[in-house]
Amino acid sequence: MPKALITGITGQDGSYLAEFLLARGYDVVGMLRRSSTVNFERIDHIQNDITLAPGDLIDGASMVQVLREHEPDEVYNLAAQSFVQTSFGQAVLTGETTALGVTRLLDAIRMVNPDIRFYQASSSEMFGKVHEVPQKEDTPFHPRSPYGVAKVYGHWITVNYRESYDMHASSGILFNHESPRRGLEFVTRKITDAAARIKLGMQNEVRLGNLDAQRDWGFAGDYVEAMWMMLQQEVPDDYVICMGETHSVREFCQLAFGALDLDWEKYVVIDPAFYRPAEVDLLIGDRTKANEKLGWEPKTSFEELVRMMVEADLKALQG
Ligand code: NAP
Ligand code: GDD
Numbered sequence: 001m002p003k004a005l006i007t008g009i010t011g012q013d014g015s016y017l018a019e020f021l022l023a024r025g026y027d028v029v030g031m032l033r034r035s036s037t038v039n040f041e042r043i044d045h046i047q048n049d050i051t052l053a054p055g056d057l058i059d060g061a062s063m064v065q066v067l068r069e070h071e072p073d074e075v076y077n078l079a080a081q082s083f084v085q086t087s088f089g090q091a092v093l094t095g096e097t098t099a100l101g102v103t104r105l106l107d108a109i110r111m112v113n114p115d116i117r118f119y120q121a122s123s124s125e126m127f128g129k130v131h132e133v134p135q136k137e138d139t140p141f142h143p144r145s146p147y148g149v150a151k152v153y154g155h156w157i158t159v160n161y162r163e164s165y166d167m168h169a170s171s172g173i174l175f176n177h178e179s180p181r182r183g184l185e186f187v188t189r190k191i192t193d194a195a196a197r198i199k200l201g202m203q204n205e206v207r208l209g210n211l212d213a214q215r216d217w218g219f220a221g222d223y224v225e226a227m228w229m230m231l232q233q234e235v236p237d238d239y240v241i242c243m244g245e246t247h248s249v250r251e252f253c254q255l256a257f258g259a260l261d262l263d264w265e266k267y268v269v270i271d272p273a274f275y276r277p278a279e280v281d282l283l284i285g286d287r288t289k290a291n292e293k294l295g296w297e298p299k300t301s302f303e304e305l306v307r308m309m310v311e312a313d314l315k316a317l318q319g
Pocket of ligand 1: 007008009010011012013014032033035039055056057058077078079080081082083097121122123124173174175176177178183
């Protein structure tokens, strides 16, 4: 039975990837950082099928310990301080986890077993102020946030360890992917949760920032398959994973409120508190390489994703 270690198992992607690997017969170990309250909302339903191991991206020795004890064949590094807005206020912390954390984990792998296959969660946020449209693997990076800068570091250190030490280390440059398990601070889930609350009379408005920002949004459940596919290749490489279409935040509002027969313009209030010091205006990816080399294709359309999220929020709030 192959064994996989997932960092960030309690996050959106960690939970979907764990389900995906369990269904393929993997023994799944999830690295968990210490917190004063239990944070298993997304993995409650699979808790008995996985093993949890204490460790933190800030602490290299803890990851050496996890690798020694559990001896995984594959490591998926999904842990990060992943919220762009927070990275402006906590730039150093973001660098410690999202950037240097990658090096600590790669070093731990080198020390314990350099044959472990490694996946790094790179991000379309690295393209930032985009140098070409659509963005592909060789599009230059121009990050616009401390988070984006940290991800560029994590990306290049992965490439560097692959080239320096012949490690099977791959990066997935994933564009925004969402789901009913998305954190409430991200714009899509903030909108679908608010729309459901407004429909049920629990809330009167939702305050948002830049409605003109455009993102290439897909379904997280589809994207985790691409992570696994990358580690099954003979040769490690980097791949853009995206839908190849872009939509504005305004359009997301229209669809989400529309799914509940609500007029979004009556409820959305612009609040500059949600503007960012520097913005990523437009993201749209080109997944040709992933399609040709991995055979990966998304299964869920943008419209299906919005509806899925709205329906899940409505159902959860209705109890
Ligand atoms: P998420 O829901 O925010 O999950 C982040 C995970 O990282 C959580 O499990 C969190 O643990 C863990 N974590 C944070 N700091 C840690 C530390 N110091 N040590 C150990 N674990 C730590 O993120 P996601 O949406 O699943 O994204 C997964 C990865 O893909 C992230 O690296 C993200 O930056 C990247 N990415 C995401 C997208 C996207 O659209 N979702 C796109 C491109 C790249 P707690 O539960 O304890 O907080
Ligand atoms: N969060 C948030 N809240 N964003 C808002 C709001 C709001 O009230 N109003 C407008 N936006 C805009 C942001 O300014 C941004 O342009 C866009 O909505 C998307 O914001 P987020 O949902 O926070 O995601 P993100 O694109 O910044 O980052 C996500 O995607 C990256 C991949 O491109 C995160 O998942 C990152 O971890 C990931 O790497």
